[in-house]
Amino acid sequence: MVAMQIAIDGPASAGKSTIAKILANQLGYIYVDTGAMYRVVTLAALRAQIDINDEDAVTQLLPTIQITFAPGEPVQRVYYNEQDVTEEIRSATVTKNVSAVSSYAAVREAMTNLQRLIAQDAGVVMDGRDIGTTVLPQAQVKIFLVASVHERALRRFKENQAKGSNETLAEIEQAVQHRDELDSNRAISPLRKADDAIKVDTTGMSIDAVVQKIKGIITNIA
Template sequence: MRMIITIDGPSGAGKSTVGFKLARILGYRYIDSGALYRIVALEAKKNGINEKEEEQLANLAKNLKVNFLNENGKIKVFNYNQDVSELIRSPEISMLASRISALKSVREEITAWQRRMGNNGDLVLEGRDAGTVVFPDAPIKFFLDATSEVRGKRRFNELKLKGLPVSLEQITQEIKKRDHNDRTRCYAPLKPAPDAVIIDSSNLTVEEVIARMMTFIHEKKLGGKIKWKKMK
């Protein structure tokens, strides 16, 4: 029987890092659903497709050929065998992806793609509606959160290491704006699933977050009783 583990949460909460490492520990496949929307945004920009041209954007989403590969312990994202790992992480593509992800037909195509992948075996899926829409019956669900200030600082440090000219204040404001977009969109808004374990990673290391997840997974798989719903 397949095992699906979902990790939802806002931008900068650490979902990708935690999800990828958790998948490696468990020997599961890994999907970053946010990267899928970013790839659609990247392809739209490359092909001059306006963000209001929903049918064309949905067609881009339908025809994704995405692979997530482990390269020396780091996530590499490929679309049609092209490495787009860095291209999809710019602030411009991030904001465009947030707006495109609000389109119902685009989300439906991305959801269908993820479900097809889930039919192929054990999976760690991270995103914003993984546990509420894509796999609402997943046996193990997490919602990873952190304050907007902490998430802004993380993103700022990440972009600074890449040599990009960024402002901490600007990055934090963009994260708050994306939070608003994600939480208030009409279709599949960002929110914890009713049965998700909520983890605030503001003051936790990646290793501490994973340790708490593994404790829950161990108890869940053994049928043990869950003693908490929110971890601090």
């Protein structure tokens, strides 16, 4: 199979990262966690005690931020200026603020350039909100992954419980709905399905079933 660019977009907690990681591993491709990149920028702003709503201040931080990935078990490791922040970028505080940070033009331009640079020389699986529409519009395979709000909230609730979080399912469901609204209505690169993307609804599906479905789509395109 010729190395391809595979773009997986969709709303929060639709299973994008989980599916993308498995696909990349099985295909021998590079996995690019674009969401983690925006989370690193958000974490950097929070650590610097910058007002998340101050776009200019957040933008000025960009030249000081280096983002790298490294293989890891059970998850790929994410580094901010050579410091492992894999777990910290998934905190509730970062999650609450990342949508605002990812809406800023300069932030998106910087991350998009880095993502395209990674994808230009190898087969990649890249997931996010605007991969098929903005970052890799020429990707050979475009998947738009969705699931019901309740199911997405339940997935996050179970993940948070394992980490000792006290956040309720109702609170998470409200946060997921709010994140959907922010991502879909932002002025720059809003969340939307590319015209040539294939919609896959993961509600009620196992991880393996979703992976097999997408691999079937890839095979048909290849």
